[in-house]
Amino acid sequence: xxxxxxxxxxxxxxxxxxxxxxxxxxxxxxxxxxxxxxxxxxxxxxxxxxxxxxxxxxxxxxxxxxxxxxxxxxxxxxxxxxxxxxxxxxxxxxxxxxxxxxxxxxxxxxxxxxxxxxxxxxxxxxxxxxxxxxxxxxxxxxxxxxxxxxxxxxxxxxxxxxxxxxxxxxxxxxxxxxxxxxxxxxxxxx
Amino acid sequence: xxxxxxxxxxxxxxxxxxxxxxxxxxxxxxxxxxxxxxxxxxxxxxxxxxxxxxxxxxxxxxxxxxxxxxxxxxxxxxxxxxxxxxxxxxxxxxxxxxxxxxxxxxxxxxxxxxxxxxxxxxxxxxxxxxxxxxxxxxxxxxxxxxxxxxxxxxxxxxxxxxxxxxxxxxxxxxxxxxxxxxxxxxxxxxxxxxxxxxxxxxxxxxxxxxxxxxxxxxxxxxxxxxxxxxxxxxxxxxxxxxxxxxxxxxxxxxxxxxxxxxxxxxxxxxxxxxxxxxxxxxxxxxxxxxxxxxxxxxxxxxxxxxxxxxxxxxxxxxxxxxxxxxxxxxxxxxxxxxxxxxxxxxxxxxxxxxxxxxxxxxxxxxxxxxxxxxxxxxxxxxxxxx
Numbered sequence: 001x002x003x004x005x006x007x008x009x010x011x012x013x014x015x016x017x018x019x020x021x022x023x024x025x026x027x028x029x030x031x032x033x034x035x036x037x038x039x040x041x042x043x044x045x046x047x048x049x050x051x052x053x054x055x056x057x058x059x060x061x062x063x064x065x066x067x068x069x070x071x072x073x074x075x076x077x078x079x080x081x082x083x084x085x086x087x088x089x090x091x092x093x094x095x096x097x098x099x100x101x102x103x104x105x106x107x108x109x110x111x112x113x114x115x116x117x118x119x120x121x122x123x124x125x126x127x128x129x130x131x132x133x134x135x136x137x138x139x140x141x142x143x144x145x146x147x148x149x150x151x152x153x154x155x156x157x158x159x160x161x162x163x164x165x166x167x168x169x170x171x172x173x174x175x176x177x178x179x180x181x182x183x184x185x186x187x188x189x190x
Numbered sequence: 191x192x193x194x195x196x197x198x199x200x201x202x203x204x205x206x207x208x209x210x211x212x213x214x215x216x217x218x219x220x221x222x223x224x225x226x227x228x229x230x231x232x233x234x235x236x237x238x239x240x241x242x243x244x245x246x247x248x249x250x251x252x253x254x255x256x257x258x259x260x261x262x263x264x265x266x267x268x269x270x271x272x273x274x275x276x277x278x279x280x281x282x283x284x285x286x287x288x289x290x291x292x293x294x295x296x297x298x299x300x301x302x303x304x305x306x307x308x309x310x311x312x313x314x315x316x317x318x319x320x321x322x323x324x325x326x327x328x329x330x331x332x333x334x335x336x337x338x339x340x341x342x343x344x345x346x347x348x349x350x351x352x353x354x355x356x357x358x359x360x361x362x363x364x365x366x367x368x369x370x371x372x373x374x375x376x377x378x379x380x381x382x383x384x385x386x387x388x389x390x391x392x393x394x395x396x397x398x399x400x401x402x403x404x405x406x407x408x409x410x411x412x413x414x415x416x417x418x419x420x421x422x423x424x425x426x427x428x429x430x431x432x433x434x435x436x437x438x439x440x441x442x443x444x445x446x447x448x449x450x451x452x453x454x455x456x457x458x459x460x461x462x463x464x465x466x467x468x469x470x471x472x473x474x475x476x477x478x479x480x481x482x483x484x485x486x487x488x489x490x491x492x493x494x495x496x497x498x499x500x501x502x503x504x505x506x507x508x509x510x511x512x513x514x515x516x517x518x519x520x521x522x523x524x525x526x527x528x529x530x531x532x533x534x535x536x537x538x539x540x541x542x543x544x545x546x547x548x549x550x551x552x553x554x555x556x557x558x559x560x561x562x563x564x565x566x567x568x569x570x571x572x573x574x575x576x
Contacts, residue, residue, distance in 0.1 A: 063208075066208040066209065067209050067211055068212060070211075070212055070216075074214075075204070075208055078203070082200055082204055085200070086197060089197075102196045102199070118197070118201065119201070122202045123202075123205055125198060125199070125202035126204075130206065130207040133206075134210070138217065141210070141213075142217050145210065146214070149206055149214070188193070189194065190193075190194050
């Protein structure tokens, strides 16, 4: 099922054909489940995440100019899982890779900033991070996004790249320093 | 200053550019699909390099010193041991190693299509070796090389030295780990940390005196564990805006823009004969054929280069004796060209059966500490057996 063309799914989606969701689920549920496990921990309800993503996908419109279906699914999955993470985290610490990754970045704990202000702030910050990511080399970008977007464990990243975990840790440390410098250069503190 | 908290950062990551996300997904799929590739390239390359080293060892058993002049005609196919063809990228293309070619690996060709002719490594008279560093180091695992930006304990990169650092297979805990080299135009990687301080001269000095003007870019490609290799691209003058993250095509584009000349990639094999000689895994006869001198020369002619690269033990410099001697000639008033000529031509080429006393002394010092050595210069492959 992995080779189901995105174009086919997109066509079905645009035609409001429910086969789109069957195919998308077949193709992307392993990815969504992995993101969910990474961000929410092993005990997460992955099926619910898949359903949430499929629902959001049904209401969205894939845009090739914005990365197409795969990017759309990934973005939705990330957001769905992040929302669940935030909800769970407001109650207790979530034992997941995302928690580890965020701890690793040593940002302060969440504050009480108002939602609107926070969203604006986050959008502004996202623009800085996007610019910074685009300035990186491909492998560095891959490592960073794997760790802080997909919340992949370091072991998984190292395995995927075929390098040692220690190397990934070294690269992440360098990237964190670079990001910190970039953020400070743009008027942020961490 | 705005303060970033965890949730702000996490929210910001939700706003990652979809184009970046798409690229990321594509890259991950590519990496995952690479895991299923056959390891042919690795086997072939390793076999080819080991065969050369073995042949050099065998030839050197008689105490020979010889130089292989570079043959100008690429594309020839020579017969290796046991009738195995060795193409001019140094690959063994025997029939039992059939498999698909690796499109990401310049110079590789499938057994079905036969060896490919290689372009000249010279662009406007400048040597442009495209060097593969295979995982032939003593720990029999992949060697990783980084542009010096990643590791610069001596501040050499900042000072303009064309240096690289070498990390071991696991990134640490190896005698190779963190060793720093620069590579001259002959493909000889010199471990800087073993050099005497007077070697640390400004880059311009190297450029004008040693023609060591190569900076380097480093490219890593990862395949499955058995098939990892590093690709180094050495090129002169250009301060590399290249790092290990660039694709082959991007590297070519940058170099071509910088030189104004088309760059055709050409594989040159660099390995460490000392490691091959001294490390048990490489002593296995299965790797060592019976190439004779002519066959070695044929390989050298095919631009198979062997270099010191790095070695494994002792605090003594590996190239120190020879190299210090070289500098001593210069420090004593000999022009660099003259010294180089004295060393490589006068002593080895012209009087190759009777190496000069000083060089002999230097090589014997080397040999005393490190045993046999095999290295390549622009003039060809040199083997020394003390």
